[in-house]
Amino acid sequence: MDLATRLLIVDDDPGIRELTATFLTSHGYIVDVAEDGTAMRAAMARGDYALIVLDVMMPGEDGLSILRTLDRRAGPAVIIMSVIGEEVDRIVGLEMGADDYIAKPANPRELLARIRSVLRRNQASALPTVAPANARPYLRFAGWRLDPVGRQLFDPDQIVINLSDGEFRLLLAFAEHPRRVLTRDQLLDLSRGHNAEHFDRAIDVQVSRLRRKLSRDDTAGGDELIRTVRNEGYIFTSDVDRR
Template identity: 40%
Template sequence: MLMSDIKILVVDDSIVTRETLESYFAAEGYTVSGAETAEEAELRLSEETFDLILLDIRLPGKDGLTLTRELRTRSEVGIILVTGKQDEIDRIIGLECGADEYVSKPFNAREILARGKNLIRRVRKQRELEKKPADEPVLRAIGTWQLDTARRVLIKSDRSESQLTEGECQLLLALKTHEGTALTRDQLMDRIKNRTWNATDRTIDVLIGRIRRKLSEDPLCPQVIVTVHGVGYLLSSVAENSAPEEGVCESL
């Protein structure tokens, strides 16, 4: 695979920021395009297939958070949010919407290139897997759901499905491997491949919230993924439809 075959789209209304990001990746040999608005980005995405999108949160017209949410419903393209330091809440919401990574202004060139390259590898690997003939599904029980690890989907008892992102699937598998044992956020983060983080990072909490919604869990009384206060999270071996004992529901 030639580097020039990998396509990156930079979406930012600041020409300085846009050209700076474009130059970082173009210097590495990638094919890079730019868009000033979400609407312009959508047009480009309808015409070409991109591997990675660097997306500013604050855009004129449709904002980056809305575009992230819409893209994630139909595509597994890599999405890195570009945020200002004052955008902490928006950054967390963006991750909840399905963004894979985030970078803050001002940029560290080595950091954004490393995050981009890791994400491109994951996207390419997933596309290759989708092209291969389907193997026998590997199903893991998650409460009353089944996790198809090959397709990264949760399957409900009525056969309806909920798609997982790579990060969500890795996290759920880590919890499954240690079912019934509480894992700290540090331990869970270490098990999510190709992720870098810092001590204030809320990525694990965001991913847990997204997985719980896909499992249709009551956020005030989750029965499958349980918060162990002062420790972290565990995957309960108790079936999802088992009635909780009085007083065991947690308050988040």
């Protein structure tokens, strides 16, 4: 079975599960369904999935709690679905490493487009992992070292700083565009892809958390490295050396 085409739909509504599965199957995907976290884990124990479509609002264990238990580094991609207007769910879901989100009820064709986009991004980002460690183009700034291939951030003492998937992508976007004002829309496109919904608040929250992780007593703090440009966006203030 081709991992790149195997999907899992997790939703407590049987009608939505079956309609979504039928639509995605008609477009060439192998689709399984689960009504809750327990059924999802049972399905994952039987085989691997390239992507999970995860509903947020479910009775008992909700989608965000389920997302927290998934391995966001080595596990499947995740698209969360939340009711229109549930801003907190969208922000928290992105912060916890979801690859994308879509408002519920989801238009099947929009969901299909987002699935294709996430899978393309993940396949493209996986290609460089074959490079030998000594050939990796690290991004170095203000004593820090960012490994785009290994997806790790090292502080000036060479200690690994844990980043969520969203934080890593955002920092990579900054490091690849230093000393340049980036609007929130540009940061969304750079860190989430052109199919991501424009959602300014998500970027603001991620910048705030990233600043905290870049703050040290003996180096330029996160507020200095990532400065707010009023009415425009943010700027990464450090020079970046790629070596």
